[in-house]
Amino acid sequence: MTDRRATPAAALTAIGAACVVLGGLVAAVSGPLHLALGSWTAAYLVLVAGVAQYAMGRARARRPRTGRRMPWAWAQVGAWNAGNALVIGGSLAGIPWLVDVGSVLLLAALVIAFRATWLASVPRWVEAAYRVFLVLLAISTVVGVAIAHLRA
Template identity: 40%
Template sequence: MRGFVLVGLIAVVAGGLVAAVTGPTGLAAGSWMAAYLVLVAGVAQAGLGVGQALLAAVPPSAPRTGRQLVLYNAAGIAVLIGTVTEAVLVVVAGGAMLFAALCHFLAAARRPRTHAWYLAVYRALLAVLGVSIPVGLVLSAVRHG
């Protein structure tokens, strides 16, 4: 859980910094990058990491969470690089990796130890992220394809 929260916090700060320099530098995709860093790389990542730690009947092993952390963040980096360089195939690869990471998170809390309201929130977060992938891919293709 700590790794996801730490990287998520770093992403939120990075998103704030990107937002601060977007106007003065004329960074075309700056506002989108800031939002992606804060919402997907930051808040969502921390929520998924905390959620699976609290919900999983058996907490995920360190190697499993390490793989999730690497996959989720490699996906985010690919999406960011693909968007900035207008490389749609890189965005598609990032979207595919993000989908794979979400599947890992879903599997980690497949048999939750509780049926409280935060299980619904966790699943809703997964669903929102899952639905946003094809939407983002289409938008990327329309903008840069």
């Protein structure tokens, strides 16, 4: 019998894929509806909420199975998605402190992801590239906070 419980890796991957689709839908309607931040929202949904989350899910799925529980794995899923919701909501509403709170959650999720980068059956350079990817996401989060405050 197969264990059919949801895993954090599957959740990150599925939600990431859904965000890519949602970002495409936002892109499709942002022009005709003349949405001021439509292209930014679409790009954010696709790249940050979608592709980055999908990559974190795939990396988490590559972790060796140790039999140990990973208590922070679900925290990563929650922090990443709540953080993205707050960043998008704060940006669209012009409320920089919401972007700040969301960014703190995103950074927490990235720390959890970075600590979980002991990947199985991948070359060292793949693991190193993934860690660089996470660091670049953290840097872009800080830059995004600065932009949100300048724009508000």
